[in-house]
Amino acid sequence: MSDNISCCRNEQITNDNPDPQSIKERFITLIEKFIGAAAVRLSDDVTSRLEQMREGEDSPLQKAIYGSYFENLKMAVEQNRPCCQDTGLPQFYLKAGSAFPFLDMTKEVITEAVKRATLSVPLRPNAVNFFDEKNTGDNTGERVPWIDWEIIPGSQEMEITLYLSGAGCSLPGQAKVFKPSDGMEAILPFVTDIVYGPGVNACPPLLVGIGLGHNIENAAVLSKKAILRQLGTKHPHPQGARMEKEITDALNSLGMGAQGLRGSQAVMGVHIESSARHTATRACAVNVSCYALRRGTVRIKKDLSYELPSYKGIKLL
Ligand code: SF4
Known part of the structure; x- marks a missing residue:
């Protein structure tokens, strides 16, 4: 690093x-x-x-x-x-x-x-x-x-x-607006399905950018900006930083490996960028980069x- x-x-x-x-x-x-x-x-x-x-x-x-x-x-x-x-x-x-x-x-x-x-x-x-x-x-x-x-x-x-x-690392990108009642726990399965679904074709290991915000377009922009952040940096909020680590560990525990051919690591990291949200929305977007970031x-x-x-x-x- x-x-x-x-x-x-x-x-x-x-x-x-x-x-x-x-x-x-x-x-x-x-x-x-x-x-x-x-x-x-x-x-x-x-x-x-x-x-x-x-x-x-x-x-x-x-x-x-x-x-x-x-x-x-x-x-x-x-x-x-x-x-x-x-x-x-x-x-x-x-x-x-x-x-x-x-x-x-x-x-x-x-x-x-x-x-x-x-x-x-x-x-x-x-x-x-x-x-x-x-x-x-x-x-x-x-x-x-x-x-x-x-x-x-x-x-x-x-x-x-x-x-x-x-294209390989752009194709997996997805966004969804959750209800607040879905809770933060809705984020991990959403991200995991993307990384272990279309993300496998994006020449892993991936850098996963997650945008959290109030609507689909603001979350999407933030998810791309998350990929631009230097590796080794953390989300400034302790809870955001903890979430980055927990999602990284969860994704790496599933055995994807480079090129999706089974190994101990799937991602170079998980970066979250966030904004305040509407009281009644919890938007999440995911972008991934390939190894050739x-x-x-x-x-x-x-x-x-x-x-x-x-x-x-x-x-x-
Ligand atoms: S390294 Fe990246 S840009 Fe090149 S083929 Fe793989 S996913 Fe596409």
């Missing part, structure tokens, strides 16, 4: 010609390279957790599966190629400083970076407009790339977390220098 996430802050991007077009090009290139890094390698916390899990399995079959996972990840880095053929649809979760000087161009920059990364990384073209049923060919389309904005008042930074979510974070300063907290020793530019 990697609680010691290292930071790699690059030198300031020199800005000899501060015209808007030149700044925009630098911003696009930075995001394009960031997408490439996230497609090729797993973040440090995920790699550490998978190493731990490999050590925790005794059976020759489980050892062999983890062996092939790590061989695949090694070759992806050596050949600078995506570590899975399904490079997902890029989803961006922004903590956007209200005083970040390039706020206005950020959406356009991200969209153009996705188009370029589709060719340069390369990413598999996965975006199909819903009613046209045509692949756009560049991973952009109606409301894609998906961009989730959280405005941070007064901040001059832009923090971007990218999640490349493949490709999510990373870049923090961009007002001079377009950056930090990469997810990847030790990596430079983008």
Whole structure:
């Protein structure tokens, strides 16, 4: 487990010609390279957790599966190629400083970076407009790339977390609004049925994101944000943290193992994100990631220098 996430802050991007077009090009290139890094390698916390899990399995079959996972990840880095053929649809979760000087161009920059990364990384073209049923060919389309904005008042930074979510780990997602009278005890069987049903096809071990809130859409968003949280972190409420541990232990006790081929562990962890609920509802959504959990974070300063907290020793530019 990697609680010691290292930071790699690059030198300031020199800005000899501060015209808007030149700044925009630098911003696009930075995001394009960031997408490439996230497609090729797993973040440090995920790699550490998978190493731990490999050590925790005794059976020759489980050892062999983890062996092939790590061989695949090694070759992806050596050949600078995506570590899975399904490079997902890029989803961006922004903590956007209200005083970040390039706020206005950020959406356009991200969209153009996705188009370029589709060719340069390369990413598999996965975006199909819903009613046209045509692949756009560049991973952009109606409301894609998906961009989730959280405005941070007064901040001059832009923090971007990218999640490349493949189909295998998107298919199991489910949400349900329970009655309060169903009690918190309704959550565990709901989660277990998902993890041990469609979750088996999502290349376990999984990271399970649970969103608890007041309606279906707020729980769904929270369940995805739960997957973005660093491994090793806990829900801030003691009861939430206890629930994360209890569900983790329960899921790991059922013998799923990597690739669903029987082992002692099923999940990298269970993360819960929550909000207040309506007095008469108790909403729960579940999202899972596969072992190839490709999510990373870049923090961009007002001079377009950056930090990469997810990847030790990596430079983008
Ligand atoms: S579930 Fe993940 S690792 Fe498995 S094929 Fe899909 S994207 Fe790749």
